Amino acid sequence: MQAISVFKRNTPQPPTFACFEDERRHRKQRLAAAFRLFSRFGFDEGIGGHITVRDPEQPENFWVNPLGMHFGLIRASDLILVNTQGEVIESNSPVNDAAFAIHSQVHAARPDVVAIAHAHSIYGKSWSSFGRLLDPLTQDACAFYEDHSVFDEYTGVVLELEEGKRIAQVLGTNKAVILKNHGLLTVGHSVDEAAWWLITMERSCQAQLLAEAAGKPSLIRPEIASLTHRQVGSHYIGWLNFQPLYEMVVRQEPDLLE
C-alpha cells in the first residue's frame, strides 16, 4: 500500500496557472506539439483535420491551425484565434471553414470541453466506413467503451453550422465520435487529453481492423469493459498518456514552442 501512495505522490499532475497569459502560452504550445505529433503519426491528409483549444481568458473563442500549413511545421506563434462568428481575430492566416463549422458547434454544446481533435487518419477513416462502434477487444479500446458514438449521415464536406450542431448532438457527453465515411473526432479537458484520445482511438481502429481481418476476435465482457473504462478512460489518464509524447517531440523539435 505504501508503494502505491508514494507512486501517487510522485505522479505528474496537470499544471495550474497564475495568469491567463501563462495559461494561453501553455495551451498554444501543447496545441503546436499535438500537430507535430499528428504529423509524425501520419494523421495529416492535405488540409484535412484540425485541433482546437479554447482561449483561457475568452473561452468562447478558440485557437486552431491556419488553413494550408502542414501539421509538421506548426509553431505556437502560427496558431490563429477564431471568434464565434468564424472571424480570425489574431493573425492574418485564414481558418478552414470545416474546422469552424464542426469545432465551434462542439465547443458551444460542451462547455466542459477545452480541446477538440479531428483527423482523417487512415485507420480511423477506414473503420468509419462501417458505421460501427469500436468493440472492447483490448484494454486500450476500453477507454471508449460506452463512451463514443457514430455520426451516421455523411453528406459531403461539413460547411454548415447545422451539421456541426448535429455532430455535437450525436457526440453527446462522450469523449469521441466516429464520423461515418470521414474520420474520428475526440474531445478533452486539455489539448493533451483530446490529442491522446485521437492517437489511441486511431490505434484501436487499426487493432480491430487487423483482428477482424485475421479471424473472429473475442470481446472483453461488459462488466470488465466498464471497469477497465474507469481505469484507462479518465480525463487524467488521457492527459498523462500524452506527457511522454510531448517531452519527446519538444526535445526533438524545440522550434514548435516559438
Ligand SMILES: [Zn+2]
Ligand atoms: Zn474532416
